[in-house]
Amino acid sequence: MSNATPAENPLLTAEGLPPFDRITPADVEPAVREILDATATAIDKIEADLSDPGLATWDNTIAVLERLGRNWERSWSPVTHLMGVANSDELREAHDSVLPNVVAMGLRIRQSRPVFIALKHLRDTSAWETFTEPQQRIIHERIRDAELAGIGLDGEQQERFNDIASQLSQLSTSFSNNVLDATKAWELVLTDPSGVDGLPDTLLQLASQSHNETLPRNRIVPGICRHTGQGLAIHTRCPDCHAFPATCRKRDLRETLYRAYVTGLRR
Known part of the structure; x- marks a missing residue:
């Protein structure tokens, strides 16, 4: 009170x-x-x-x-x-x-x-x-x-x-x-280097930080971000929901994010 x-x-x-x-x-x-x-x-x-x-x-x-x-x-x-x-x-x-x-x-x-x-x-x-x-x-x-x-x-x-x-x-x-x-919990984890083709550096850094800050240190995903060497997670909230579809070169990944965004993350 x-x-x-x-x-x-x-x-x-x-x-x-x-x-x-x-x-x-x-x-x-x-x-x-x-x-x-x-x-x-x-x-x-x-x-x-x-x-x-x-x-x-x-x-x-x-x-x-x-x-x-x-x-x-x-x-x-x-x-x-x-x-x-x-x-x-x-x-x-x-x-x-x-x-x-x-x-x-x-x-x-x-x-x-x-x-x-x-x-x-x-x-x-x-x-x-x-x-x-x-x-x-x-x-x-x-x-x-x-x-x-x-x-x-x-x-x-x-x-x-x-x-x-x-x-x-x-x-x-x-x-x-x-x-x-559901928006907070949903993420698109990228482990294939081809999935980040075209993404701007700012989005790469944010996606890497977003993914790994929720993991124990011994589970950090090695991988595809050239800035941190870690994995990436894309979310349906801003700025990901605008920047990722506009710059990602893989159509199936763009579709995955779009469908999650417009359907309220129903599966």
Whole structure:
């Protein structure tokens, strides 16, 4: 658990770019809990203000919802980004611990009946003509998103919809983690000197280091890199996935890497 106060939590910064260099897995849960509480309070107020649909305006519907969205984006988007570029067991655990609540809050916002009724009121009354074309499109899309999020379902049907949405989110995260793990584990080991024909020196050095740094010293592969005299390993992550197909002269090796890259390393 992070010892940072809400004011010190890098995921709760209100201005500027996200301070990625200061974000740790321990910051995720307290930041998300803080933003969940703030969002729940804000939604309650929005719904209270819209108890009479006739009082709906752009400012007390779309404008306040967009502010909520920006607050979420500042706190949650850095977490999902780091899951893709700096994934770790600790970050996965922190992400997974709050994901069900994040999904539930997203559904809570989109399934708000007072908001939905207010937006339809804006669309179906003379107020519609006072909006610009971009504003009208935004209102249309908010109504559509609510319908796609199950606003028209009742009781058990909506509960079932929400359960499925939560499961899909968890499955999507698991799939992404599995692809990342497979990407890290997959390698094309080159032991034939003809396989490195055309490869630039920088790629040769990186591939040699990549392969041998994971092996015990007594298992270092002798071989084909003229810089180190060691074996080479090519991966599907950058820069290998671009440099190797562009410079390798053996078609079968290029195809092997390409197929691994585009199929998510399925075999």
